[in-house]
Structure formats: structure tokens, C-alpha cells
Amino acid sequence: MMDSVRERAFAKLNFTLDVVGKRPDGYHDMETVMQAVGLWDEVDITLKGEPGIEVDISWDDLPKDLHNLAGKAAREYLNYVNMTDIGVEVYITKAIPDRAGLAGGSSDAAAVIRGLDRLLGRGLSEEELLKICAGVGSDVPFCLRGGTQLAAGRGEILTRLAPCPECGIAIVKPGFSVSTPELFAALDGLKIGKRPDTARFISALGRGDIAAASPLAFNVFEQALPGAERRTVEAVKGALLDAGALGAAMTGTGSAVFGIFRDAGQARRADLAGYGDVFFADPLKFGE
Numbered sequence: 001m002m003d004s005v006r007e008r009a010f011a012k013l014n015f016t017l018d019v020v021g022k023r024p025d026g027y028h029d030m031e032t033v034m035q036a037v038g039l040w041d042e043v044d045i046t047l048k049g050e051p052g053i054e055v056d057i058s059w060d061d062l063p064k065d066l067h068n069l070a071g072k073a074a075r076e077y078l079n080y081v082n083m084t085d086i087g088v089e090v091y092i093t094k095a096i097p098d099r100a101g102l103a104g105g106s107s108d109a110a111a112v113i114r115g116l117d118r119l120l121g122r123g124l125s126e127e128e129l130l131k132i133c134a135g136v137g138s139d140v141p142f143c144l145r146g147g148t149q150l151a152a153g154r155g156e157i158l159t160r161l162a163p164c165p166e167c168g169i170a171i172v173k174p175g176f177s178v179s180t181p182e183l184f185a186a187l188d189g190l191k192i193g194k195r196p197d198t199a200r201f202i203s204a205l206g207r208g209d210i211a212a213a214s215p216l217a218f219n220v221f222e223q224a225l226p227g228a229e230r231r232t233v234e235a236v237k238g239a240l241l242d243a244g245a246l247g248a249a250m251t252g253t254g255s256a257v258f259g260i261f262r263d264a265g266q267a268r269r270a271d272l273a274g275y276g277d278v279f280f281a282d283p284l285k286f287g288e
């Protein structure tokens with residue numbers, strides 16, 4: 001029997017992101033077009049002799065909650081299949097910056113669930129796997145599926161969309177980070193001025209018209225950022241657009257900002273080094 005698998009955990013972007021209501025359970029209802037991109041962590045999952053779950057990560061200055069999310073994913077999967085006597089070691093080789101809005105931690109968690117299902121030969125249905133993912137975190141179901149999806153509810157109600165046409169994406173992670181619960185709270189205190197036109201974005205993407213879709217990329221969280229951080233995000237967006245991006249927006253609760261370019265070559269020619277860590281990626285058709 002196989003005792004080890006390696007999974008790729010892809011980053012996601014929110015092409016559009018709207019928060020449409022606050023729920024009695026404290027979460028918010030979302031409406032967001034999510035896209036998996038070719039920037040990934042590698043997740044190695046190994047069965048070990050003794051029961052217990054161990055998580056280790058290649059960057060040692062990462063906050064503990066990343067370990068916790070991958071560990072929680074393993075625990076929830078093993079609980080679901082009634083195999084809590086199994087021992088599992090997870091090793092994550094990071095490439096996706098953390099605290100960026102790129103779902104690095106959520107994607108690692110989804111990779112643990114996908115990998116364990118392969119390793120243990122259980123072959124759960126996608127529906128079951130998605131249910132386990134939803135119990136781990138709001139972005140984890142999307143990370144299991146990948147591709148291009150409209151996400152609603154907490155983020156777990158997914159509708160597959162036409163794949164994103166070929167384009168180049170540049171991602172800039174500025175030096176600051178944002179707390180997700182604090183940004184949700186800040187947004188609650190605001191009257192949201194501008195929202196994305198999600199339907200128009202989806203329709204342009206469905207026609208394969210990246211030039212019409214890209215300028216509609218928009219994230220309501222940008223208006224909830226404190227002044228200095230908002231100005232930084234504006235500056236990064238300005239630099240992306242000056243370099244020829246067809247559209248630019250922050251992803252998730254930030255702080256990473258992406259620009260959509262006609263092709264990878266144009267994205268790579270953009271001089272963005274002064275604004276933070278820079279990554280280039282292409283949109284993925286499947287979670288792969």
C-alpha cells in the first residue's frame with residue numbers, strides 16, 4: 001500500500017468580491033467569483049505507525065494557525081471516515097504568501113483532505129469531500145474544486161463558471177497584513193459605497209472577453225481598509241494599471257493585489273519590485 005502522497009495546493013484570487021449580508025451565526029453572506037491560479041504549495045502526506053497528526057511547514061516564522069488548519073483538515077477527514085487510529089504526518093513546502101487573501105492555508109487544508117482520501121483509498125464523493133472542507137473553513141470547498149467558481153453563502157455554495165480565458169496575472173503582496181475578522185467588522189460599520197457588477201463580470205468571462213471582464217474586477221473590502229493601507233493598495237493598483245493591466249483589485253481580505261494582463265509576457269514586464277513581493281501566475285481550468 002502507498003504510504004505517502006504529494007498534492008499541489010493552488011492559490012486563489014477573488015476576481016470580484018461582494019459581502020451581501022450579515023448572518024445570525026456571525027458569518028457574512030458572500031458573492032464572489034473565485035479563480036485558482038498557478039502559484040502553489042506542495043503538501044506531502046505520509047502515514048506513520050503511531051496514531052496522531054503532525055504538521056510541519058517549510059517557513060518557520062509562520063503563525064501557528066496555518067499548522068492548525070492543516071491539522072484540523074486531517075482530523076475532520078479521519079473523523080468522517082472513522083479512522084482516528086491512523087497516524088498522519090503533513091509537510092507543507094510553502095510558496096503562497098500567508099496573510100495575503102490568496103487562501104494559502106485553506107488550500108493546504110483542502111490538499112490534506114484530497115490527499116488523505118487518495119492515500120487511504122476511500123474514494124469519497126465530491127459532495128462528501130466538500131462537506132468536510134466546509135467544516136474546516138469558508139474558502140476550503142473552493143480550494144478543493146479549483147477552476148473558476150461563483151461562491152455564495154459563507155463561500156461554500158459553489159457554482160462552476162466557464163473557465164477564465166488565457167491571460168497573465170501579476171500578484172503583489174505589500175508589506176502589511178490585515179486581520180480577516182477585523183476587516184469584516186470594519187465593513188459592518190460602513191455603508192458600502194460601491195459594489196462589483198458580478199453578473200456583468202460573469203457574462204463577460206463567459207464570452208471569453210477578458211478585456212471586458214477585467215475592468216470589472218472589484219473588491220468591497222478595499223473601502224474598509226484603514227487609510228494608510230488603502231492608499232498602499234491604490235498605489236499598487238495604479239502601478240499595475242500603468243504597466244498595462246486590464247484590471248486590478250485586492251484579493252480576499254488582502255493584502256495581496258492582482259492585475260490581469262493580456263498575456264504572461266506583458267505581466268512579467270511590469271516593474272513592481274518597489275511595491276512588495278511579486279508573483280506571476282496563470283489562471284487554472286481545474287484544481288489539478
Ligand code: C5P
Pocket residue numbers: 026027028029030136137138139153154155180181184
Ligand atoms: O471560515 P473561516 O474560519 O475561514 O473564517 C474566518 C473568519 O472570517 C470568521 O471567523 C469570520 O470572522 C470571517 N468570515 C465571515 N463570513 C464569511 C467568511 C469568513 O464573517 N463568509
